[in-house]
Amino acid sequence: MATMSSICAPMISVLPRRPMIVAAFQQYCSRRTFRRTLQVRSCSSATSHVAPLRRLANYHPNIWTDEHVQSLTSTSKVQREEERERINVLKEQTRNLIREKQQVAEQLQLIDHLQQLGVAYHFKDEIADVLSRLHASLDHVRWELKDDLHATALLFRLLRAKGFSVSQDLFETFRDEKGNFEARCENPIRGLLSLYEASYYEKEGESVLKEAMDFATEQLKALMEEGSVPEAGGLREQVAHALQIPLNWRLERVHHRWFIEACSGDNTIDPLLLEFAKHDFNLVQDMYKSELKELSKWWSELGLSEKLPFFRDRLFENYLWAVGFTYEPDNWRCRLNETKAICFITLIDDIYDVYGTLDELQIFTDVVNRWDLTAMDKLPEYMRLCFFALFNFVHDEGYRVMKEKGLDIVPDLKRTWGDLWTADFEEAKWFHHDQTPKLEEYLENAWVSISGPTILVNAYCMGKDLTGEALKSFPSYYQITRFSSRLFRLIDDMGTSTDELERGDVAKCIQCYMHEKGVSEEVARSEIRELIKKHWRALNASLSWDSPFQEYFKNIVVNVPRTAYFFYQDGDGYGKPDGETKSQIISIVFEPIQI
Known part of the structure; x- marks a missing residue:
């Protein structure tokens, strides 16, 4: 941390004023002149022992009160215990699912669902083991998935997100002799969506991923405009959601709730996982309420x-x-x-x-x-x-x-x-x-x-x-x-x-x-x-x-x-x-x- 202090006081060069070419900047400069007037008035007030003229931002008032927070109701102790018991059962069943999935594509899909549903934290060790094994045999896995863009993009994204070294060359098999991408998989729209999400884990200079991002974005937008993305299973909503902001840029907990509710009709998601995610979300929400009550009491007393x-x-x-x-x-x-x-x-x-x-x-x-x-x-x-x-x-x-x-x-x-x-x-x-x-x-x-x-x-x-x-x-x-x-x-x-x-x-x-x-x-x-x-x-x-x-x-x-x-x-x-x-x-x- 010692190095941080060195950047806190840079030498500032005062740039010569240029003619402003846009009205917005002219307004900005007018406000600066007004601010300068306030500063002078403030200084003169100070020298004459008059209270300085202070600026006020007129911020929106707080819309929550301590009384509101303390009135929050959580589930009863009996209900919480019942919910914990149900979660423990579902958790063990989900752990068995992770063990049972032998096909690479199925393993990847399950991990992705656990993450987007917000319950992957229960299975950190199991997920780390699966991804480590896949990374250790990456050449073989790559060959196994060579005709499945959806699974290949999932593999790339999940490995990159966990810090594993994986090359953009993983996608070369999905380009034709002219270098154009092809959406080869059972469901081309899901393949494009997975490619789009994976491309947002690009590093500097990775031209293949940049091309993948442009290709997937253009194709998905065109399919949405044509009305070719089906409503069934929430796929159309998932594509629209992704095009708004990619998964790698989203606030996780907000996305978890959205995903649980948006994908309830998605037949690719095991109903067991959805039930598990709902119970877990509600139990964690009770914990958040307790934390907020403690914080609000601290803040009010301060x-x-x-x-x-x-x-x-x-x-x-x-x-x-x-x-x-x-x-x-x-x-x-x-x-x-x-x-x-x-x-x-x-x-x-x-x-x-x-x-x-x-x-x-x-x-x-x-x-x-x-x-x-x-x-x-x-x-x-x-x-x-x-x-x-x-x-x-x-x-x-x-x-x-x-x-x-x-x-x-x-x-x-x-x-x-x-x-x-x-x-x-x-x-x-x-x-x-x-x-x-x-x-x-x-x-x-x-x-x-x-x-x-x-x-x-x-x-x-x-x-x-x-x-x-x-x-x-x-x-x-x-x-x-x-x-x-x-x-x-x-x-x-x-x-x-x-x-x-x-x-x-x-x-x-x-x-x-x-x-x-x-x-x-x-x-x-x-x-x-x-x-x-x-x-x-x-x-x-x-x-x-x-x-x-x-x-x-x-x-x-x-x-x-x-x-x-x-x-x-x-x-x-x-x-x-x-x-x-x-x-x-x-x-x-x-x-x-x-x-």
């Missing part, structure tokens, strides 16, 4: 949302982020910690982006980087409350880990929180000094200010299997943390930049690129979309670990940008949480699946 009403109060949404990072029951400690951490991240972000003056932020950043409680009297009250609450949170978690594992995580936690505040302060200086950095300069700071490293360090330190050796090895994950966090930033900016600029926020990646290249917003957004794909390719290339603890962390690394897609694919689903975000919270936390 009192920050009442004392500091200027920031986004989003406990439920923060919990959904945490579920997006890791949904498995065993990782409950990580979910609780990450929810709390994101509450602080949001508060800090709103202090730096909206509420704090530059002079206050300078002192604030210095105090937190020194973690100096004796310097708190230099801060205004709202900053003292924030810092003291975070100080207690970090040391409480550090004490717990020390007590349980004998490991000192506090230095790592302090370092990553300090890096976050330093990066936020850099952006505040750009704002107050009216600077627009080049895109790469912006990203070198923004992958930290988006909080990706803070989230990932917290998740790593909360791992139930954390060891001293694992803690020492964390700096070696610098690159994968960087790829995940830059993706997080790019996805966030694409969804939120319009609303944030309306509030008078600092330039985001889109505006940085517009300013640097002198192009329209449409061109800039197109470039950022390509940059997102590039970073996904880099992230895919980094997932080649095999230890149990690394597997836990690898999943969270990938799930950070997946969860960001959920919140920001159609705008700011975090700042404005009363739409799809609210619906999915109800779906994941409140409403059980009918069995």
Whole structure:
């Protein structure tokens, strides 16, 4: 983690102003002029001992209350016990299914269904054994599947997702002498769908997978437009769902519920698996309710949302982020910690982006980087409350880990929180000094200010299997943390930049690129979309670990940008949480699946 601090304060080159070529950028510049006026007024007020003029973002109010949370009802103890007993029976029957499946195509299909139904975590060892055996005999398996595009694409995707080395050449057998793809399998539409999903695990320079992606996308869209994809079995809905966002970019738990309900009529899925998935989903949902009650009690007693009403109060949404990072029951400690951490991240972000003056932020950043409680009297009250609450949170978690594992995580936690505040302060200086950095300069700071490293360090330190050796090895994950966090930033900016600029926020990646290249917003957004794909390719290339603890962390690394897609694919689903975000919270936390 020592290397992270070096990227938090890049040298910023102030670009010469160019004639603006689009109206959107002219409006952006007008808002900057207005912001500069506010800054001058704020400074003059400060010198005359008048309270500084502060900006307010007018965020949407919190739509959930502690009373609402505490009133959540779970199934009775008797019902839970009955459900656990039924799950244990279904679990053993499913384990027998895994043993009985001898054909490679059947094994792959079963594993895929277990993963998409959200119950694969029960069978990690069995699935790892099957995939290891298939990988060890890959040449033979490849020959066995040479006329089955669906199974071959499944094999490729499942192996790549688990970090196994598998070449794009696996698909060469499905190209004719001219290099064009052929959808050879019993069900060509399923074959195309599997090829499409597999192609999103591409790495940089893999031209075959790029061609596969283009081919499968074009063919599936054409079949949908022609009405050639049958409704039966939910296939048409599955294709439409995939074309919206590929599986590799989806928030897992939201997809699990969708898949359970959308594929109930799919005759390729064993009814035993569907029943198992429904019972398991409901039982885990009860666990989520209990976790939320505990978190809501903590948040209510902390009192920050009442004392500091200027920031986004989003406990439920923060919990959904945490579920997006890791949904498995065993990782409950990580979910609780990450929810709390994101509450602080949001508060800090709103202090730096909206509420704090530059002079206050300078002192604030210095105090937190020194973690100096004796310097708190230099801060205004709202900053003292924030810092003291975070100080207690970090040391409480550090004490717990020390007590349980004998490991000192506090230095790592302090370092990553300090890096976050330093990066936020850099952006505040750009704002107050009216600077627009080049895109790469912006990203070198923004992958930290988006909080990706803070989230990932917290998740790593909360791992139930954390060891001293694992803690020492964390700096070696610098690159994968960087790829995940830059993706997080790019996805966030694409969804939120319009609303944030309306509030008078600092330039985001889109505006940085517009300013640097002198192009329209449409061109800039197109470039950022390509940059997102590039970073996904880099992230895919980094997932080649095999230890149990690394597997836990690898999943969270990938799930950070997946969860960001959920919140920001159609705008700011975090700042404005009363739409799809609210619906999915109800779906994941409140409403059980009918069995």
